[in-house]
Each structure stands twice: as structure tokens, then as C-alpha cells.
Amino acid sequence: DQQVKQNSPSLSVQEGRISILNCDYTNSMFDYFLWYKKYPAEGPTFLISISSIKDKNEDGRFTVFLNKSAKHLSLHIVPSQPGDSAVYFCAASLGGSEKLVFGKGTKLTVNP
Amino acid sequence: DTEVTQTPKHLVMGMTNKKSLKCEQHMGHRAMYWYKQKAKKPPELMFVYSYEKLSINESVPSRFSPECPNSSLLNLHLHALQPEDSALYLCASSPKGGGTDTQYFGPGTRLTVL
Numbered sequence: 001d002q003q004v005k006q007n008s009p010s011l012s013v014q015e016g017r018i019s020i021l022n023c024d025y026t027n028s029m030f031d032y033f034l035w036y037k038k039y040p041a042e043g044p045t046f047l048i049s050i051s052s053i054k055d056k057n058e059d060g061r062f063t064v065f066l067n068k069s070a071k072h073l074s075l076h077i078v079p080s081q082p083g084d085s086a087v088y089f090c091a092a093s094l095g096g097s098e099k100l101v102f103g104k105g106t107k108l109t110v111n112p
Numbered sequence: 113d114t115e116v117t118q119t120p121k122h123l124v125m126g127m128t129n130k131k132s133l134k135c136e137q138h139m140g141h142r143a144m145y146w147y148k149q150k151a152k153k154p155p156e157l158m159f160v161y162s163y164e165k166l167s168i169n170e171s172v173p174s175r176f177s178p179e180c181p182n183s184s185l186l187n188l189h190l191h192a193l194q195p196e197d198s199a200l201y202l203c204a205s206s207p208k209g210g211g212t213d214t215q216y217f218g219p220g221t222r223l224t225v226l
Binding site for chain 1: 118142143145152153154155156157160167168170197202204206209210211212213214215216217218219220222
């Protein structure tokens with residue numbers, strides 16, 4: 001049973017526009033959420049996180065929104081740049097546990 | 113120093129070999145992790161060490177044996193692996209452990225079992 005779902009395997013956007021990556025989760029006990037970016041042949045790179053007590057967190061071009069009632073979070077990248085092209089993973093952790101549960105990832109392509 | 117390093121980058125081994133993967137961090141982090149990632153799949157947690165003690169073992173087969181000699185170093189000893197164990201093995205560390213701790217990943221070791 002997949003507890004963290006990224007239903008779009010891929011997304012393509014134009015440089016300068018907004019990229020919106022979505023993530024849904026099934027376990028209402030998750031209380032900390034993270035987004036990672038991964039280039040081929042590299043480890044995941046931490047981007048941004050959000051605690052369940054917040055509904056928005058912003059860091060430069062990256063903003064994460066959390067909708068607890070819908071069990072949904074999204075990552076907005078504005079403006080998108082070609083260097084943002086990578087696979088983006090959503091991850092969640094549960095009530096103090098170190099265990100991160102990852103989604104399957106969304107491959108973002110930003111076209112010049 | 114803000115990175116997690118892993119050696120070797122690539123490893124090819126036979127099913128009867130014994131090998132080890134090494135992970136190192138010098139950020140003063142007290143929790144370290146091993147993940148396994150198969151192609152087109154998300155990373156899956158294998159082990160967690162918190163303050164040099166094994167705190168999570170996700171029912172990993174005994175042919176994988178973790179070791180944490182000190183707070184900066186994490187090893188994964190491999191013995192009698194199967195071809196289906198071929199994957200990218202990722203190490204991560206985090207400052208304290210716990211659910212709201214951000215994990216930082218190394219580049220991974222690409223393992224091929226023949």
C-alpha cells in the first residue's frame with residue numbers, strides 16, 4: 001500500500017513559468033513533509049520541508065503548500081529554470097520516527 | 113564540510129564475494145541511514161543508526177550487515193548477495209534523528225551483483 005503518492009510521473013514546463021508538483025498521502029498521522037530533487041547518478045538533494053502545523057513554507061523560488069484536510073501537498077517553483085530539470089520526490093515522516101516514506105517521484109523538464 | 117561521502121561509487125561483485133560500502137560525514141550529525149533504491153523506484157529505508165546504536169532495521173536480510181564504528185562513519189557489509197540486490201545504495205545523515213530532522217544524502221554506490 002503506497003502511503004505517499006505522486007500521480008504524475010512527468011511534467012514539462014517552459015523556462016520562466018511556474019512548475020507545480022503534487023503529492024498526496026493517505027496516513028493522517030504523517031506530521032513532517034519534505035521535497036527532494038534528484039539528478040541522475042546523484043543522491044537526493046534536500047529542497048524544502050514543512051511541518052504539519054503550518055500550511056505554507058517558502059524558500060526563494062520554492063514554496064511548499066500543505067492542505068491537511070485534503071492530505072495533499074504541492075511544490076511550486078517560480079520562475080522555473082532549465083537547471084531545475086530533475087526528478088522530484090515527496091517524502092513524509094510519522095510522529096517522531098526517522099523513517100521517511102517516499103513517493104515514486106515526478107520527472108520535471110524545464111524547456112529553454 | 114556539508115556533505116555525505118560514499119565509497120566506492122560503483123561496485124561489481126559475485127554472489128560469493130564479501131564487500132563493504134562506506135559512508136562518512138563530518139557535519140556532527142548523530143543519525144545515519146542506509147537506503148536502497150531500485151531503478152524508477154523511490155528510496156527504501158534499510159537501517160537507521162541513532163547515536164551509534166541501531167534504532168531501525170526494516171526487516172533487511174542478514175546478508176546485509178550494518179556497522180557504525182563512530183558517529184562519522186557508517187558501513188554496510190555485504191555477503192552472499194543475490195542479483196536482485198543490484199541497486200543504488202544511498203547513505204544519509206541528519207543532525208539528531210527523529211521525525212522532524214532533515215536527512216542529507218550522499219551520492220550513492222551503484223552495486224551490481226553478478
